[in-house]
Structures are given as C-alpha cells and as structure tokens.
Amino acid sequence: MSEYFYNLPTAAKKSKLQFLKHSYRGFRPIVNKDFTVENYPDLTDKICIITGMNTGIGYEAVDILLSKNCTVYGIVRTESKGNAAKEKLLEKNKNTKGSLTIIAGCDLSDFNTVKQTGLKIQELLKDKEVDFVIHNAGLMSNYNDRSNSDGIELMFATNVMGPQLLQAYIDPFFLTKKKSENDMKRIIWLSSLAHMAAPTPYGFNQKDPKYLDLKARPHSSTLYGQSKACSILQAKAYGIKHQTDEKYGIQSVSVFPGILTTELARDYPRFVQKFWNMAFYAPRFGAYSELYGCFYPNLETGDYVIPFGAVDTPRYDVNSALENGVCVSFWDYVQNEIKEYLPKN
Numbered sequence: 563m564s565e566y567f568y569n570l571p572t573a574a575k576k577s578k579l580q581f582l583k584h585s586y587r588g589f590r591p592i593v594n595k596d597f598t599v600e601n602y603p604d605l606t607d608k609i610c611i612i613t614g615m616n617t618g619i620g621y622e623a624v625d626i627l628l629s630k631n632c633t634v635y636g637i638v639r640t641e642s643k644g645n646a647a648k649e650k651l652l653e654k655n656k657n658t659k660g661s662l663t664i665i666a667g668c669d670l671s672d673f674n675t676v677k678q679t680g681l682k683i684q685e686l687l688k689d690k691e692v693d694f695v696i697h698n699a700g701l702m703s704n705y706n707d708r709s710n711s712d713g714i715e716l717m718f719a720t721n722v723m724g725p726q727l728l729q730a731y732i733d734p735f736f737l738t739k740k741k742s743e744n745d746m747k748r749i750i751w752l753s754s755l756a757h758m759a760a761p762t763p764y765g766f767n768q769k770d771p772k773y774l775d776l777k778a779r780p781h782s783s784t785l786y787g788q789s790k791a792c793s794i795l796q797a798k799a800y801g802i803k804h805q806t807d808e809k810y811g812i813q814s815v816s817v818f819p820g821i822l823t824t825e826l827a828r829d830y831p832r833f834v835q836k837f838w839n840m841a842f843y844a845p846r847f848g849a850y851s852e853l854y855g856c857f858y859p860n861l862e863t864g865d866y867v868i869p870f871g872a873v874d875t876p877r878y879d880v881n882s883a884l885e886n887g888v889c890v891s892f893w894d895y896v897q898n899e900i901k902e903y904l905p906k907n
C-alpha cells in the first residue's frame with residue numbers, strides 16, 4: 563500500500579437508501595427551471611478551457627459558451643474530430659463575439675502527450691487569465707483489462723491522472739485573483755452516479771488505485787466508478803491545496819451531468835447502446851449540469867452537482883474523504899505518481 567494511505571481514519575458507512583435515492587434522481591432528473599441558459603452571464607472576454615469537446619456533453623457546453631460570447635480553448639485527442647466540431651459550432655454561432663481554438667493531440671491516458679499539450683496551452687495563453695476550466699473528457703470502458711503504456715488501468719489514467727496533470731500546466735493562468743467581486747472563476751471535475759459503484763471505503767482502492775495487477779481488477783463498472791469517485795475527491799482537494807476560495811475566489815466543484823445519449827457507451831455491445839439511446843436524455847441536458855457548476859452563484863468548493871442543476875451529497879464514505887482530509891492524501895498520491903511529467907517550476 564502507498565504511504566499516502568496508511569492509517570486512514572474511519573469513513574462513514576455507505577447506505578442502500580442513499581444509493582436508491584441517488585439512482586432515482588439520476589434516472590429521473592429534474593430540470594432546474596430557476597437557473598437556465600438565460601441566467602448565465604455574458605462571457606465576453608472570459609476564457610474557458612474544456613477537454614473532450616468534439617462530441618457529447620462537451621460539444622453542447624461549448625455551443626452554449628459560444629452563444630454567450632466566451633473565448634474557448636477546446637482540448638481534444640484527435641485533430642480532425644476537433645476541427646470538424648469547431649466548423650459546426652462556429653457555423654451555429656456566427657454572431658458570437660467569442661472564439662474557439664482547438665488544441666489537439668491530448669490523450670489523457672498518455673502523460674507525455676498531456677505534458678506536450680500543457681506546454682502548448684502555456685505558449686498560447688502567454689499572459690492571459692483563465693476564468694473557467696471544465697475537465698469534461700472521460701472514458702467509460704466495458705473492459706477491465708485495458709491499461710496505458712505504464713500498465714495503469716485505463717480509466718484511472720484517463721479520468722483521474724491525466725486531468726490532474728493537465729491542470730498543473732493551466733494553474734499559472736487560472737490561479738489568479740478575480741478582477742472584480744462579481745466575476746466568477748470555477749473549475750469543474752466530471753463525476754457520475756457511477757461513483758456509487760466505486761470501491762469502499764473512500765471510493766478508491768487504497769492498495770493500488772492504478773490496479774497494476776490485472777488479476778486484482780474488479781468489474782469495469784467498479785473501475786469506472788472509482789475514477790468518478792476520485793473526481794469528487796479531486797474537486798475538494800484542489801480547492802484545499804490551492805486555497806482557491808480564500809486566495810482567488812475560485813470554487814472547485816464536481817458534477818454528475820445526468821445519464822445522457824452521448825458516445826460514452828461506445829465500448830458496450832450494440833443492444834446496450836440502443837437501450838441507452840432510447841431511455842436517456844439528450845447531451846444538451848448534461849451541458850446544463852456542467853454549466854450550472856460554472857455559473858450558479860451559490861456553490862462552494864467541494865460541492866457535488868447533480869442533474870440538471872442541484873447539489874447533493876456524494877456516497878457517504880466518499881463524502882467522509884472530503885471532510886477528514888483523505889481527499890488531500892489522494893491528491894498528493896496522484897501528484898507523486900505524475901511527478902516526472904509536472905511543469906518544472
């Protein structure tokens with residue numbers, strides 16, 4: 563076991579009732595009619611960095627951001643997909659005063675490419691300040707035996723380690739004081755109802771969250787669940803580590819966007835995808851959850867947003883990690899694992 567996880571305090575017990583209530587809200591979400599796109603601020607001269615925006619929730623979020631005149635930097639894995647999305651989005655938002663710059667080649671499971679992307683972002687931003695960061699990209703694999711080139715379980719590498727590494731390169735442009743009291747600065751970490759299926763306690767496997775040992779790997783749903791519980795821990799830990807509220811007026815929150823008909827289930831058999839597309843909600847609704855995280859005024863660091871615009875408590879043992887500092891131990895563990903790729907300053 564890693565030294566970061568010795569002698570952790572006891573966590574609250576998870577509850578079946580909470581699981582049922584949370585699942586019900588996931589499958590039957592409520593649209594928050596008191597806080598809609600009309601209530602979002604105008605975003606002229608505001609900068610947002612968002613990952614995985616070529617499709618799904620990220621694409622819809624950028625559509626709305628451009629309609630509000632935001633300057634968007636879209637970080638994608640595949641250049642052609644990013645450019646195709648850009649063309650469609652700019653065609654839809656001809657009158658925007660904002661812009662969309664695609665930065666391609668970022669495979670979040672390949673830390674060398676994340677580092678290169680981070681350096682590209684730094685070069686492009688120069689002396690600009692970032693107002694919003696949305697760690698939207700994510701993988702929900704149907705397989706438990708997929709790993710990156712270092713043998714790290716692929717969803718942990720993609721959904722947890724990659725975003726934390728990328729953020730280290732964005733920090734110098736993001737961790738700056740708000741220009742005025744009314745300005746908003748937010749960072750969003752994408753979570754899911756699936757965090758309910760994460761390992762107990764605390765939502766991650768303290769023996770080895772990277773699951774280097776293939777034989778020790780649980781079902782893929784538990785691995786995806788782990789990655790999404792970790793996003794909840796990262797949201798709070800980022801705020802604590804950088805004193806984001808106190809020093810900069812930044813809130814760092816996690817968001818479960820809803821269960822949506824995106825390409826997320828692409829790895830699953832066709833019948834699952836068919837059912838998924840019949841039963842669930844359009845990706846646009848996921849963007850409402852994500853942007854509630856960005857723009858709803860009364861959010862605090864560590865809040866967990868649920869669809870389509872409300873705050874709830876994550877699984878009780880995961881919530882314990884937010885209260886007793888285990889989220890910070892987890893953050894430090896990841897930071898140590900990615901140290902060779904971190905910016906040298």
Ligand SMILES: NC(=O)c1ccc[n+]([C@@H]2O[C@H](COP(=O)([O-])OP(=O)(O)OC[C@H]3O[C@@H](n4cnc5c(N)ncnc54)[C@H](OP(=O)(O)O)[C@@H]3O)[C@@H](O)[C@H]2O)c1
Pocket residue numbers: 613614615616617618619620638639640643668669670671697698699700701702720752753754755818819820821822823824825826827
């Ligand atoms: N849809 C849902 O029901 C649901 C529910 C809960 C949470 N979420 C979360 O919402 C977020 C957005 O998902 P979505 O539903 O919009 O799914 P999606 O349509 O599959 O989009 C996922 C995005 O992530 C990118 N991505 C995947 N693996 C990547 C990697 N290794 N490196 C860089 N980018 C990568 C994809 O790029 P490519 O196109 O190049 O693969 C794509 O742009 C995810 O974090 C997901 O876990 C979704």
